[in-house]
Each structure stands twice: as C-alpha cells, then as structure tokens.
Amino acid sequence: MKNWERYRDCLETGDFHVHTSYTDGSNSVKEMCEQAIQNGLRLICFSEHVRRVLFYNHDGFLSDIQEARQLYPRLKILAGCEAKVLDSSGSLDVSRDVLEKVEIVIASFHDFPAAPKDGLIRTLFSALKHPRIDIWGHPATFFKLADFTTADYHSIIRECIMRHVLIEDSLKYPSPPSFLDACRELGATLVTDSDAHCIEDLKLVTSK
Numbered sequence: 677m678k679n680w681e682r683y684r685d686c687l688e689t690g691d692f693h694v695h696t697s698y699t700d701g702s703n704s705v706k707e708m709c710e711q712a713i714q715n716g717l718r719l720i721c722f723s724e725h726v727r728r729v730l731f732y733n734h735d736g737f738l739s740d741i742q743e744a745r746q747l748y749p750r751l752k753i754l755a756g757c758e759a760k761v762l763d764s765s766g767s768l769d770v771s772r773d774v775l776e777k778v779e780i781v782i783a784s785f786h787d788f789p790a791a792p793k794d795g796l797i798r799t800l801f802s803a804l805k806h807p808r809i810d811i812w813g814h815p816a817t818f819f820k821l822a823d824f825t826t827a828d829y830h831s832i833i834r835e836c837i838m839r840h841v842l843i844e845d846s847l848k849y850p851s852p853p854s855f856l857d858a859c860r861e862l863g864a865t866l867v868t869d870s871d872a873h874c875i876e877d878l879k880l881v882t883s884k
C-alpha cells in the first residue's frame with residue numbers, strides 16, 4: 677500500500693503539491709496553510725524540492741509543519757518532497773534520510789535531456805518502480821521531451837496503475853487533454869495539484 681492511499685478521501689479536497697520559501701516558493705508554511713483554509717481545502721502537502729545533498733534546513737521545514745499542525749488542527753498537513761529523476765536509470769535525487777522523514781513522495785522530470793521516446797519510457801518505468809513514489813508530478817514536463825502517441829499514453833498509464841502511482845493533473849503544467857482523457861478511460865487515479873509557489877498560486881484550487 678502506498679502512503680497516498682491513506683488520504684484517498686482527500687484527493688478531491690486536498691492539494692498534494694505546494695512549495696514554500698524553504699526552496700523556490702515565496703511564502704511560509706503558515707501562510708500557505710492559512711490560504712488553504714480560506715480555500716476550504718482539507719489537506720495540504722508540502723512537497724518541497726529535495727536533492728541527495730540538501731541545500732536548506734530540512735529539519736526546520738519539518739518543525740514548521742509540526743507547529744502548523746498544532747495551529748491548524750482541522751487541516752491535514754503533510755510533509756512531502758518532490759524529487760527529480762536524475763538520469764536514464766530512473767534514480768531519484770533524494771536521500772534515504774529524507775525518505776524516512778516525509779510521507780508523500782512526488783517524482784518529476786525537471787530539465788531532463790530530450791531523448792528517443794523508447795528510452796524515455798524505460799526511464800519513466802524504472803522511476804515508477806521506486807517503492808516510495810506516490811505521485812508522478814506534472815507529466816507535461818516529460819511529454820515535451822519527445823513525441824508520444826496515444827498507444828504510448830496507454831502503456832504509461834497502465835504502468836502507473838500497476839505501480840499504484842497517482843498521476844498529477846497539474847494546474848501549473850497542464851497535461852495534454854488527450855492524455856487526461858486516456859487516464860479517465862483506463863481508470864487511473866488523478867490528483868489535481870496547484871504546484872503553488874505562493875499564496876496567489878494556491879488560490880487557483882478554490883474551485884476544487
């Protein structure tokens with residue numbers, strides 16, 4: 677069972693992908709929580725950027741989340757991370773230490789080199805095998821790396837279903853509509869996330 681499955685009842689009313697000023701966001705954990713409450717969200721997951729060697733005070737980030745849980749007991753507040761796929765082997769840019777401390781893991785393609793699509797699909801499938809991955813973040817940044825067909829979409833979606841990985845419907849990097857249609861057709865579980873880097877971005881999920 678993947679960790680996200682514990683929060684299945686919050687898929688419609690939660691945002692599993694937000695950032696703070698600990699990395700490239702501009703608001704604090706508390707400010708983001710306050711906006712989430714104003715939006716009527718039931719869950720917020722701080723999926724902060726990570727690397728194998730961290731460049732900020734991750735323990736401070738976790739203790740801000742602890743503190744926010746005391747302040748906002750009616751909002752479910754999760755600590756997560758967003759790790760990028762490092763290379764064609766599909767390994768993730770995250771340390772074991774961070775994986776032990778966070779609940780939700782998003783794997784994303786960030787500035788990945790373009791390559792023939794068969795190799796890219798193999799890379800994606802290797803990454804999806806990682807037992808801790810909960811969400812494949814913003815698929816659009818993967819799809820821009822090559823030309824994928826509907827048949828490719830189908831095999832990718834089936835792999836996500838088999839690995840129990842949620843597919844992100846990102847408000848920041850929208851997926852091709854035909855991919856989202858295929859997700860629904862094949863019964864994949866989608867989660868709409870803001871990938872908010874500030875409270876203004878988070879306001880977009882009010883209508884969820």
Ligand SMILES: [Zn+2]
Nearest residue numbers: 758784813814
């Ligand atoms: Zn990302």
Ligand SMILES: [Zn+2]
Nearest residue numbers: 693695758871
């Ligand atoms: Zn992000």
